[in-house]
Amino acid sequence: MKDIIIIGAGTAGLTAAIYGQRAGLSCTVFEKYAPGGQIVNSPSIENYPGMFGVSGYDYSMALFEQAQKLGAEVQFAEVQNVDFSGKVKKVITSAGDFEAKAIIIANGAARRKIGCKGEDSFEGRGVSYCATCDGAFFRGKTVAVVGGGESAFEETEYLSEICDKVYLIHRRDVFNAAKTAVDSVLKKKNVTVLTNSVIEEIKGENAVSSIVLKNRANGSTAEIPLFAVFIAIGLVPENKLFSGVLKLDDYGYIDSGEDCLTDCKGVFAAGDTRKKQLRQLVTAASDGAAAATAAANYIRKNF
Numbered sequence: 001m002k003d004i005i006i007i008g009a010g011t012a013g014l015t016a017a018i019y020g021q022r023a024g025l026s027c028t029v030f031e032k033y034a035p036g037g038q039i040v041n042s043p044s045i046e047n048y049p050g051m052f053g054v055s056g057y058d059y060s061m062a063l064f065e066q067a068q069k070l071g072a073e074v075q076f077a078e079v080q081n082v083d084f085s086g087k088v089k090k091v092i093t094s095a096g097d098f099e100a101k102a103i104i105i106a107n108g109a110a111r112r113k114i115g116c117k118g119e120d121s122f123e124g125r126g127v128s129y130c131a132t133c134d135g136a137f138f139r140g141k142t143v144a145v146v147g148g149g150e151s152a153f154e155e156t157e158y159l160s161e162i163c164d165k166v167y168l169i170h171r172r173d174v175f176n177a178a179k180t181a182v183d184s185v186l187k188k189k190n191v192t193v194l195t196n197s198v199i200e201e202i203k204g205e206n207a208v209s210s211i212v213l214k215n216r217a218n219g220s221t222a223e224i225p226l227f228a229v230f231i232a233i234g235l236v237p238e239n240k241l242f243s244g245v246l247k248l249d250d251y252g253y254i255d256s257g258e259d260c261l262t263d264c265k266g267v268f269a270a271g272d273t274r275k276k277q278l279r280q281l282v283t284a285a286s287d288g289a290a291a292a293t294a295a296a297n298y299i300r301k302n303f
């Protein structure tokens with residue numbers, strides 16, 4: 001039996017493994033795709049303290065190697081089911097069943113997609129799901145933000161400070177964001193709000209150069225030249241596995257605070273998978289450290 005099983009080898013999971021191993025505990029990380037998680041295909045990271053311009057791939061591999069050098073075991077298998085009912089916790093994976101004294105769930109979240117033509121092929125080349133991460137690459141240029149909620153307004157506000165022009169595109173004519181956020185964006189001279197509108201296609205050659213926009217009210221279409229499309233229509237937590245096992249919030253995130261504790265003793269949640277304000281590498285790393293430390297304290301007291 002391992003001391004800690006960690007679900008997910010993204011920033012939160014691998015940081016948890018680093019802290020767990022350094023606390024003298026044996027950690028096994030299960031990863032269903034590749035180490036690094038969401039960031040692995042990002043061309044450049046500019047907002048992680050102490051690193052500037054490192055590619056998502058290089059960052060992911062460095063983190064992966066660091067965890068392994070400290071003795072963490074990484075198994076490439078999907079966690080398909082869990083049994084947290086006893087003191088010893090069980091995970092059922094595509095590589096068999098495993099037991100541990102504590103579990104850290106670091107399975108991240110997926111960006112919700114709009115599903116239009118060009119969205120997948122231009123990801124990382126003008127299509128982004130994170131203005132804080134990629135906005136600086138489009139300084140002084142024309143960009144669009146898609147969405148009508150809090151995050152779309154935050155992204156628009158942020159981009160309006162660094163970009164020449166920002167289109168805010170929303171499929172409805174009412175917004176789902178705080179009035180203060182809406183009012184602030186509507187006052188911006190370089191922001192144009194296009195309601196009742198959906199992107200039909202994102203076009204370009206090597207990178208994004210325009211979008212085809214359809215007006216849902218009158219059916220007309222127009223092509224708008226721009227350099228980037230920031231899609232801010234939410235994240236999708238992938239926590240069906242834990243529904244009925246752990247308390248989730250209304251959006252499906254694990255209901256856990258900064259201490260990373262869940263409502264099940266011995267089970268901790270770290271990174272984008274848990275309820276939180278800011279989903280970034282630095283907060284995922286912070287959670288990984290907090291969750292492993294909490295798991296180490298739990299194991300010392302209970303085993």
Ligand SMILES: Cc1cc2nc3c(=O)[nH]c(=O)nc-3n(C[C@H](O)[C@H](O)[C@H](O)COP(=O)(O)OP(=O)(O)OC[C@H]3O[C@@H](n4cnc5c(N)ncnc54)[C@H](O)[C@@H]3O)c2cc1C
Nearest residue numbers: 008010011012032037038079108133271272279280281284
């Ligand atoms: C395109 C893009 C660019 C970004 N750029 C930046 C940036 O520049 N700076 C920044 O701070 N943040 C950036 N972010 C956000 C950042 O990547 C996330 O906040 C961070 O990756 C969250 O880390 P995590 O470990 O919680 O989850 P994730 O990175 O999502 O990792 C979770 C891992 O768990 C695995 N997993 C899930 N379910 C299972 C299962 N059942 N069994 C086994 N494995 C499983 C997944 O395959 C994944 O590898 C970006 C995000 C995207 C999408």
